[in-house]
C-alpha cells in the first residue's frame with residue numbers, strides 16, 4: 278500500500294537539515310539537495326533495510342562550515358515504514374541544527390484530517406513564515422480547508438492521519454519533539470489536492486559537542 282506521495286516535482290520524505298526554514302541558510306538547509314550514499318542494505322526476515330549516509334562536502338561547507346555525518350536507516354514492511362535519523366558531530370567544535378522529515382502523504386486534501394494535536398502550542402506560519410503567530414490548537418481533528426502552514430510544538434509521540442482515501446495512518450515518533458502541517462493549496466495548483474504534509478520536526482536547536490550524536494525515530498503504519 279503506497280502511503281507516501283511521489284511526484285516528479287515533489288514528494289517523498291525530504292530531509293530538512295541543518296535548518297528547518299526559514300533562517301539564515303537557504304530554506305530547509307542542504308541535506309535534501311545532496312546525494313546520499315548507500316552504507317548498508319540487508320534483508321531482515323523478508324523486510325528490506327537500507328542505511329543511507331550523508332557527509333559534509335564543498336556544497337554543504339559553503340553554507341555551514343562543519344564536519345558531520347547523517348545516517349538514515351529505513352525499514353520497509355508491507356504495512357509500515359520505520360526510519361531512524363542519526364546526526365553525529367565529526368568536527369572538533371560544537372554545532373547546532375534544526376531538522377524535519379518533510380513527509381508527503383498521499384491524500385485527498387478535502388477529506389484529510391490529523392488527530393492528536395489538540396492542546397499543542399502552535400506557531401502559525403501563515404501569513405508570514407518569518408514571524409509566526411503563537412496560538413493553541415483547539416480542534417480534535419485538524420483539517421486542510423485551504424493553505425495550511427503550522428508548527429505544533431511539543432507534539433505527542435503518536436498522531437493519526439485520515440488521508441481522506443479510506444486509510445488511517447499512525448505516525449509515531451521518538452525524539453522528534455514537534456510537528457508541522459503543510460498544504461500549499463493554490464501555490465501548487467497542479468497537485469495540492471493529492472497530498473498533505475505531516476512532518477516530524479525538531480524546531481528548537483539541537484546542540485552537539487564533538488563526537489556527540491542525536492537520534493530520532495519515526496514509524497508510519499497503515500491500519
Ligand SMILES: O=P(O)(O)OC[C@H]1O[C@@H](O)[C@H](O)[C@@H](O)[C@@H]1O
Nearest residue numbers: 304305379402406426427457459
Ligand atoms: O517549498 P519548500 O522549500 O519545499 O518548503 C515547503 C514548505 O515546507 C514546510 O515545512 C514549511 O513549513 C513551509 O513554510 C514551506 O513553504
